[in-house]
Amino acid sequence: xxxxxxxxxxxxxxxxxxxxxxxxxxxxxxxxxxxxxxxxxxxxxxxxxxxxxxxxxxxxxxxxxxxxxxxxxxxxxxxxxxxxxxxxxxxxxxxxxxxxxxxxxxxxxxxxxxxxxxxxxxxxxxxxxxxxxxxxxxxxxxxxxxxxxxxxxxxxxxxxxxxxxxxxxxxxxxxxxxxxxxxxxxxxxxxxxxxxxxxxxxxxxxxxxxxxxxxxxxxxxxxxxxxxxxxxxxxxxxxxxxxxxxxxxxxxxxxxxxxxxxxxxxxxxxxxxxxxxxxxxxxxxxxxxxxxxxxxxxxxxxxxxxxxxxxxxxxxxxxxxxxxxxxxxxxxxxxxxxxxxxxxxxxx
Amino acid sequence: xxxxxxxxxxxxxxxxxxxxxxxxxxxxxxxxxxxxxxxxxxxxxxxxxxxxxxxxxxxxxxxxxxxxxxxxxxxxxxxxxxxxxxxxxxxxxxxxxxxxxxxxxxxxxxxxxxxxxxxxxxxxxxxxxxxxxxxxxxxxxxxxxxxxxxxxxxxxxxxxxxxxxxxxxxxxxxxxxxxxxxxxxxxxxxxxxxxxxxxxxxxxxxxxxxxxxxxxxxxxxxxxxxxxxxxxxxxxxxxxxxxxxxxxxxxxxxxxxxxxxxxxxxxxxxxxxxxxxxxxxxxxxxxxxxxxxxxxxxxxxxxxxxxxxxxxxxxxxxxxxxxxxxxxxxxxxxxxxxxxxxxxxxxxxxxxxxxxxxxxxxxxxxxxxxxxxxxxxxxxxxxxxxxxxxxxxxxxxxxxxxxxxxxxxxxxxxxxxxxxxxxxxxxxxxxxxxxxxxxxxxxxxxxxxxxxxxxxxxxxxxxxxxxxxxxxxxxxxxxxxxxxxxxxxxxxxxxxxxxxxxxxxxxxxxxxxxxxxxxxxxxxxxxxxxxxxxxxxxxxxxxxxxxxxxxxxxxxxxxxxxxxxxx
Numbered sequence: 001x002x003x004x005x006x007x008x009x010x011x012x013x014x015x016x017x018x019x020x021x022x023x024x025x026x027x028x029x030x031x032x033x034x035x036x037x038x039x040x041x042x043x044x045x046x047x048x049x050x051x052x053x054x055x056x057x058x059x060x061x062x063x064x065x066x067x068x069x070x071x072x073x074x075x076x077x078x079x080x081x082x083x084x085x086x087x088x089x090x091x092x093x094x095x096x097x098x099x100x101x102x103x104x105x106x107x108x109x110x111x112x113x114x115x116x117x118x119x120x121x122x123x124x125x126x127x128x129x130x131x132x133x134x135x136x137x138x139x140x141x142x143x144x145x146x147x148x149x150x151x152x153x154x155x156x157x158x159x160x161x162x163x164x165x166x167x168x169x170x171x172x173x174x175x176x177x178x179x180x181x182x183x184x185x186x187x188x189x190x191x192x193x194x195x196x197x198x199x200x201x202x203x204x205x206x207x208x209x210x211x212x213x214x215x216x217x218x219x220x221x222x223x224x225x226x227x228x229x230x231x232x233x234x235x236x237x238x239x240x241x242x243x244x245x246x247x248x249x250x251x252x253x254x255x256x257x258x259x260x261x262x263x264x265x266x267x268x269x270x271x272x273x274x275x276x277x278x279x280x281x282x283x284x285x286x287x288x289x290x291x292x293x294x295x296x297x298x299x300x301x302x303x304x305x306x307x308x309x310x311x312x313x314x315x316x317x318x319x320x321x322x323x324x325x326x327x328x329x330x331x332x333x334x335x336x337x338x339x340x341x342x343x344x345x346x347x348x
Numbered sequence: 349x350x351x352x353x354x355x356x357x358x359x360x361x362x363x364x365x366x367x368x369x370x371x372x373x374x375x376x377x378x379x380x381x382x383x384x385x386x387x388x389x390x391x392x393x394x395x396x397x398x399x400x401x402x403x404x405x406x407x408x409x410x411x412x413x414x415x416x417x418x419x420x421x422x423x424x425x426x427x428x429x430x431x432x433x434x435x436x437x438x439x440x441x442x443x444x445x446x447x448x449x450x451x452x453x454x455x456x457x458x459x460x461x462x463x464x465x466x467x468x469x470x471x472x473x474x475x476x477x478x479x480x481x482x483x484x485x486x487x488x489x490x491x492x493x494x495x496x497x498x499x500x501x502x503x504x505x506x507x508x509x510x511x512x513x514x515x516x517x518x519x520x521x522x523x524x525x526x527x528x529x530x531x532x533x534x535x536x537x538x539x540x541x542x543x544x545x546x547x548x549x550x551x552x553x554x555x556x557x558x559x560x561x562x563x564x565x566x567x568x569x570x571x572x573x574x575x576x577x578x579x580x581x582x583x584x585x586x587x588x589x590x591x592x593x594x595x596x597x598x599x600x601x602x603x604x605x606x607x608x609x610x611x612x613x614x615x616x617x618x619x620x621x622x623x624x625x626x627x628x629x630x631x632x633x634x635x636x637x638x639x640x641x642x643x644x645x646x647x648x649x650x651x652x653x654x655x656x657x658x659x660x661x662x663x664x665x666x667x668x669x670x671x672x673x674x675x676x677x678x679x680x681x682x683x684x685x686x687x688x689x690x691x692x693x694x695x696x697x698x699x700x701x702x703x704x705x706x707x708x709x710x711x712x713x714x715x716x717x718x719x720x721x722x723x724x725x726x727x728x729x730x731x732x733x734x735x736x737x738x739x740x741x742x743x744x745x746x747x748x749x750x751x752x753x754x755x756x757x758x759x760x761x762x763x764x765x766x767x768x769x770x771x772x773x774x775x776x777x778x779x780x781x782x783x784x785x786x787x788x789x790x791x792x793x794x795x796x797x798x799x800x801x802x803x804x805x806x807x808x809x810x811x812x813x814x815x816x817x818x819x820x821x822x823x824x825x826x827x828x829x830x831x832x833x834x835x836x837x838x839x840x841x842x843x844x845x846x847x848x849x850x851x852x853x854x855x856x857x858x859x860x861x862x863x864x865x866x867x868x869x870x871x872x873x874x875x876x877x878x879x880x881x882x883x884x885x886x887x888x889x890x891x892x893x894x895x896x897x898x899x900x901x902x903x904x905x906x907x908x909x910x911x912x913x914x915x
Contacts, residue, residue: 052809076812083813089806093828102824103814150810 001028001157002063004049004190009058011044011214018044020214021058026207028157031184031191033205035198037237041214042194046160049192050083051076062157082151082159082189086166088143090135096122096146097131103154121149124186125179141172145179152187161193165200177203198238202226210234228252231341235275242278242317243340244310245270251341257288260334264290264312274337278305281318285333292316292332294324308332361818362727366739368720372786373742376757377749380607383600383760400601404583409605412579415496415568416561422501423557426658427508428550430651435516436542437638439648446513447898448655453506454890456847457566458867459883460499463662464490465570465871466669466880473668474661476678491575499567502658504557511553515546534638548620555617559610563750565850566864570871580606581752581850588756588854596760603753610750663887670881688881699882701859702866705777709862710846713784714838717792720785721837725797726822743793746786751850758783758855775857783851784841791844792837795904799833800826832903839900843893847886 004026011019019041026032034042047053048060051067051074059069067074090099101118109117122128125145135143144164151159161180165173181204184191195201201208202222210217210225218230229235230252235243246263249272255263263272283306292308295315306318308330316332324330434445452460466472469488475481489495519542527537565581572582584602587595640647668679670688677683692699728736746754762779765772773779807829811821827834849864856865863886870879 050809050813052812076809077815077817079813080815081813083810085806085810087804087806089804089810091807091810091825091829102811102816106815106820150814154814 001188001190002065003028003061004158004192005061006045007059007061009045009048009060010056011041011048011053012056018214019048022214022216023058024209024216024219026190026192028190029188031193031204031206033193033195033201033208034211035195035201035208036211036217038196039213040211042196042211043162045211046162046192046194049158050081050160051079080154080156082154082156084144084147084151084159084161084164086163088135088147088167090143090146090150092135095132095134096127096138099135099146100131100149100153103150107154117153121153124152124183125149140168141176144168144176148179148183152183152189155187156189158190158192159187161191161195163194163196165195165197173200180204210237212237228254228338229275229340232273235338235340240278240317242276242315244274244276244314244316244337245312246272246274248272249274249339251339253339255337255339257333257335260337261288261290264310270312273340275340276316276334276337278317278319280335280337281316282333282335283318283320283324283330285331288333289331290333292330294326294328294330297324297326299323361723365720365724365727369724369739369743369789372782372789373745376754376761376786377745379761380600380603380753380757383597404578405602405605408578408580408583411493411572411577412562412581412606412609415493415500415579416558418494418497419500419504419561420554420558422498423504423508423561424550424554426501426505426654427510427553427557428512430505431509431512431516433647433651435513437640437644437647439640439644439651445651445655447894448659449509450506451659451891451894452502453504454843454894455887456849456864456867456890457499457503457564458570458849458864458871459666459847459886460503460662461490461567461570462867462871462876462879462883463666464495464499466665466876467662471876472665473672473677473679474665477668477680479678490571491577492571493577496568496571496577496579499571500561500564501557503564503567504560507556507560508550508553511549511556512546515549516542519545551620552617555613555620559613559748562606562609562613563752563850565750565752565853566868569849569853569868573872580609581750584752584756585853588759596763599756600760603756606750606753610748614748666880666887667884669877670884672877674877688877692878692881698861699866699878702861702863705860706846706863709777709781709784710842712781713788713845714792714841716785717789717841718796718834718838720789721793721796722822722827722834725793725800726826728797729801740790740793740797743790747788747790751787751848752854754783754787755851755854758786758851775860777860780852780855780860780862783855784845784848787851788841788845792841795833795837795840796830799830799904803829832900836897836900836904839893839897843890843897846889 006022006024009019009022010017022041022045024032034045036042044053048055048068054073055068055070057070060067062079065074066072067079091102094102097118100121101114104114104117118131119128122131125148127142127145127149130138130142130146135146138146147164164180165176168176177200180193184204193201193204202225205222207219208222208225209219212233217234218225220228225234226239229238232243235241244264247266247269249263255274260274260276263274290310292310294306295309296305296307298305304320304323306320306324308316308318310316316334318332430445430449433439434442434449439445465488467474468490469475470482470484470486471488472481490499523541523545524537527541532540563581565585568577568579568582569585572578573586578586580602584599584606587599587602671684671686672679673683673685673687728739731739758779759774762772762774762782773782803826807825808821811825816824847864848862849868852862852865853868856862861869863882867879867882867886870876870882
């Protein structure tokens with residue numbers, strides 16, 4: 001097991017820069033998610049790790065071995081990485097067993113070992129009963145598990161995932177997320193997982209890299225990403241919440257209920273930004289009160305989503321256990337908030 | 349630097365492939381232009397200016413234009429009519445109509461010509477059988493400019509049909525529905541919606557038919573040469589057979605003339621098509637169909653009658669004339685004989701030789717091209733788009749230029765012994781073989797290339813991650829997944845080359861006859877019954893190969909087999 005590191009990696013296609021000066025260090029055994037909207041460069045990073053794309057500048061190291069740099073490129077077939085594709089990429093003319101065993105066949109593993117290792121890989125994904133079927137005879141989730149088994153059969157140090165759940169329905173996604181977590185625990189391999197779905201990234205990864213336009217926005221644990229986003233863009237992208245205008249304030253601080261009132265009531269400026277998560281809005285509070293008007297009330301099963309208009313015109317998102325009349329005025333308090341560095345784009 | 353990501357195996361593979369393409373595609377055309385230009389001096393004695401001043405040239409030029417123009421008109425009327433009816437109405441048994449209408453394109457032109465010759469004229473076995481043959485000595489109406497044009501029209505109607513049908517099939521149904529909601533009548537829908545939207549395809553089809561008519565050799569050779577009605581390809585053929593002084597430069601000049609005509613046709617098509625191109629947006633999932641109502645049966649009968657006239661009756665004439673002892677006799681229980689078949693198989697050494705030559709040539713060409721197209725398509729798909737388009741159009745060149753021109757180019761290339769090796773392949777079967785490779789490379793490449801480009805790239809990338817090198821990926825993953833397309837490509841090449849006449853008519857030599865040449869020669873020397881017997885076998889072979897391809901069709905990318913679609 002070795003550390004995987006990207007050092008100041010850039011990638012351009014023609015004059016378009018897709019990945020811009022990216023540095024990441026992935027520790028052995030970590031489950032890392034590359035998260036961002038489409039076009040942020042996350043898939044390109046994965047393809048550079050796999051060796052399908054060269055790097056334009058910087059280098060990628062695996063332990064003390066250089067995988068890619070502007071001058072050197074280790075071909076994919078010599079990297080011994082595993083990968084799970086969005087389209088599964090199962091070879092339709094081979095049975096499940098042949099699909100999983102193909103990497104071993106290429107490595108010329110002897111017959112006995114071959115049998116045993118394919119069995120083991122299929123056991124991990126619980127597909128031993130299906131080993132003589134063709135991919136076309138399997139369901140979407142089963143195909144994904146065959147792809148998983150194939151990616152781990154050579155016991156690679158690193159397994160790459162390219163939006164593997166994008167083609168599955170919601171129910172199946174949840175059960176595959178559990179499969180992936182078990183899979184990570186059992187193999188202990190380093191995993192790099194590309195997704196545009198923040199819930200998926202949060203559920204799976206130890207460490208998340210949030211990307212936008214080829215640049216790294218934030219590199220932290222899911223908990224930190226949620227509670228302490230680096231800037232307004234990340235705050236908007238991750239989780240639910242409202243960003244309120246307030247008096248200018250230093251970024252990246254946790255505010256108490258009293259701080260929030262002070263910042264919101266001081267009308268001397270509105271260049272500051274604070275993030276309020278809906279669970280931190282108390283609609284039955286008795287102190288530190290703010291005024292809001294209910295504008296929308298949506299039933300979500302276990303709760304109601306309430307959108308209130310504050311006195312300064314900003315919208316605040318809150319949860320409530322009962323429906324509220326639209327247009328009614330409501331007293332509320334904000335228990336805590338996170339201040340943000342203002343980012344200069346407002347195109348979200 | 350495009351192949352920077354790939355390994356050294358691929359690098360030498362692509363280098364040798366491109367060298368081969370250059371040799372097969374570029375060299376012949378380049379050599380032809382050189383030879384033709386050699387005559388361009390300000391000297392009235394040069395062969396090229398001689399050709400240009402000869403009245404014979406301009407008569408043939410006019411004849412070519414007349415027969416091709418009239419033929420194109422016939423092809424457009426037939427092809428467009430069939431395409432509209434078969435594609436847009438609720439006619440029954442669509443697949444069979446399409447298959448039958450495509451058949452004339454696949455039947456070699458010399459066989460078509462022979463069967464029509466058997467149909468009319470004083471010696472017609474069918475007319476004689478019914479006792480309605482014209483008096484002996486009266487001319488066969490097929491031996492005329494109009495006869496040539498009619499057969500060119502029938503032969504090329506499938507080209508118009510195909511171009512139009514492809515376009516009609518992707519005409520979104522909701523465009524018609526929108527017009528219906530706007531209360532347009534059926535006639536208004538035809539005139540205001542369907543015709544304008546398919547004009548581009550109609551023009552493309554017509555241009556294809558015109559270009560193909562210009563290059564056709566078999567029909568004007570069988571119908572024109574006996575009455576000394578020459579078009580450009582037959583003029584070249586006669587000049588080649590005549591062996592005059594400066595003959596090579598003369599035929600090179602004539603070939604250039606045809607090439608210019610073809611080029612002009614293609615440029616005009618591009619220009620017209622650009623003016624009538626519309627991007628079609630909408631759902632094309634459900635396929636349009638007009639209800640014919642009580643007109644369905646009459647329409648089907650009319651189509652059936654036309655097919656009967658252009659396909660079935662000539663074929664019957666061909667079959668009938670292969671079973672009579674001599675031309676001019678009626679077929680009945682006394683005259684029926686299979687002696688032509690027996691003679692063909694047992695006595696005529698040249699027949700079996702021609703069969704084995706043609707089978708060998710076609711078999712070898714299809715196998716070699718199939719093997720060549722695997723790495724070729726693989727490498728093409730790794731190239732940047734612009735280079736890819738350039739290379740594929742280079743490969744198209746030998747197929748687009750008329751066969752007679754290609755044959756001349758090959759003669760010019762190989763008339764002298766090969767440099768370094770010192771052996772001459774002129775007058776051997778190898779020269780025909782090489783010409784076939786050059787001519788049919790694009791025929792074989794198309795299905796394979798389209799199958800490969802439709803394959804999910806991740807399938808190969810997954811193998812790459814598994815550690816497989818380029819050759820292993822080709823053999824283990826790509827080949828098995830695109831195998832049906834390989835067979836389709838090979839069968840198509842085989843189908844076209846086994847009957848080919850135009851190229852081999854100029855390149856054959858004693859002992860190296862092909863089937864096409866054999867039928868042509870037998871007919872020229874008056875052995876029409878024997879020629880008919882061979883033609884019957886050829887038609888059967890063609891139909892059988894087409895049926896084979898139809899069986900493969902469900903496993904092929906859409907559009908690979910012209911006479912088959914899932915609709």
